[in-house]
Amino acid sequence: MSEKKEKKSVSIPRRTFLKQAAVTTGALSLGGIPGILVTGQAPAYAKGTTLHYLKESHFVPAADKAFLALAKEFGKEAGCTVRVERITQNDVRPRTAAAIEAKSGPDIVHMFNNLPHLFANGIIDMDDVAEAIGKAQGGYHEVFKANAFQDGRWVAVPEFGFAWAWAYREDWMKEAGYDKFPETLDGLREFGKTMKAKGKPIGQGFGHSENDPNIYCYSLIWCFGGKELEADGKTVALDSKETIEAVKWNTAFWKDALDEGGLSWDDGSNNRAYISGSISATGNAVSIYFMARDKFPEVYQVTNHAHMPAGPAGRYLYLATQSTGVTKYSKNQKLAKEFVKWFMTAENYEKYFDAGGTFGLPPTKMWHDSTVWTRDPKCTVFRDVVDYSRAIGYAGPPSRKASEAYSKYIIVDMFAKAIQGMSAEEAVKWAANEYRKIYA
């Protein structure tokens, strides 16, 4: 399917869109930017103001382009300038922390995963914006709310999630005698064993990098029935036979099926390894596929996607989300909120969602029927990952302490230690002890 042809598709059914747009406009018509747009006049507080927006560079360049165009459009309508500062994803967290501590820097911050919990003291309530968007767009998926909602208040507005699935080489899979990508983890191990014997292992990173290593490792624990905490959010439950089984399985999977480079991989390593033909499959967002589509058509043609294979306890995925918050020190809070609200309205957000293809999973339910998901059947899988997704800290909330464990890479290191020779029992014990220190 050509890119041109893809772009022609309408993102969501017209009837749904009109309905939602009407509700959105109604919900937001009490004031703010919709009003601004109608009158065509910028409010006094906006004139000459520069809004500073800090976000990560999008993995899909077209989405960045769409975002910048929207920011410009808002600036024009509101009579202000929206300065978008884009940095690498791994740097957003330290940069935001430093800004909040120094009480100087961006007005709007784009926060990964459950960072809104970590930065809750440095960002303002977004109840009005988040509630209005949620109400207008069919409600939020639970995992998005979990990451942006704390102690009865919205501390950030959910923006999108990293839809993550397995990208695999369909041609090599068929050559190896498989009709379809394995549905279970044991099947995945067998498949990987076959592929590794052919010099095309599966790729999975276990380095200190935000996305892929964490997504895979947290998900694996849940697929085996393990969990970090009890539902009370305080009692550490990591040292269970289920977690030990997950670690044992992974160590065997590493030996049988995985590329040995994985211990030092960052989020980009598996993309490069896959594109270069070194590995036959890897868990990732759709960015690999898009990169192949744009630059490596021979890889694009033979790539397909599959759901996270199910473990003994079922199929689960840690879905990393992105939320937008406004800093407490900002002198432009009102305008910043207006921008977030304006950006998230269906009419504007659709442009961003459409440009990102199926990379970004919208936080609200109205987008489920969008044709963005179906215009390339190989990407439809990304729509449904939200159905079995969870947030970190499970079965407790994705709290600040869950964030601490996350940013110390305790779960990833637990698997890495076992790969390096520590027994599964010892590795799990080590990780559980680290958790206990955090949750003490």
Added chain:
Amino acid sequence: MLTVFVAYPFLRGIYLSFLDSVVGREGEWVGFKNYIKLFNDGIFHRAAANTFIYTIIATILKLGIGMAVALMLNNIIRFKRVLRASMLLPWIVPTVLSALAWKWMFDPTFSIINWIFYNLGFIDVRVAWLGSPLGAMASVIIVNTWRGMPFFAITLLAGLQTINPSVQEAAAIDGATPWQRFRFVTWPLLKPVTMVVVLFSVIMTFADFQLVYILTGGGPSNSTHLFATYAYQLAIATGLIGEGAAASLCMFPILFLVVIGQLWYIRRGDGTKGGA
């Protein structure tokens, strides 16, 4: 100026280390709680041990190679300036930039080192240089040595050039071998400069951050975390400002002792020389 740029951050750091500050909240006084938590923290133990290993091995390598290069450059007549200037390149290239280049060279899939070794027949599978604890530590030490060695070489070269050639000539006439001339003439005269270089290098290596942060992020499984990278991870990445400040300050008494020890040694050396 000193008060603003040195004393204030230092005192503020000490103050923060006694608070339970998290990002966006000043926190309350908790006494030594942060330090106690750190002393019971396995990752902190690992970071402390790593810092010593990293500093000691890298400094020895930098001194050894730097000295050899300085002696060599001191005897080279042709292309002297070009050689000295080019040798300084690793030192003047921004660390972030060179670390990124090294990261690419260590990349398990695209490593040029792997490619060369493979084509020379030394290896038959790709080596994940940063993938094992030992390999990762060795790699960061190699890069630190590569980067820091020119500082040693140039400073020692400057020291060598202050040595009066007639002293060397006298020793040569007396029949001293090149090794004896180095051991009994060059080394004693170069020792004060060497100690100062080592002192600076130990301080910089002990508090190193950029190389490790870029190459490994402290991984795999914390095997390359140093005091500075772990303090950063605690304070900035995790938002535990108080704990991060405490981790960072743990470097201070150690470095303080190192500085006192070395300064004492240098002064003693000066005294000996003055009396001779």
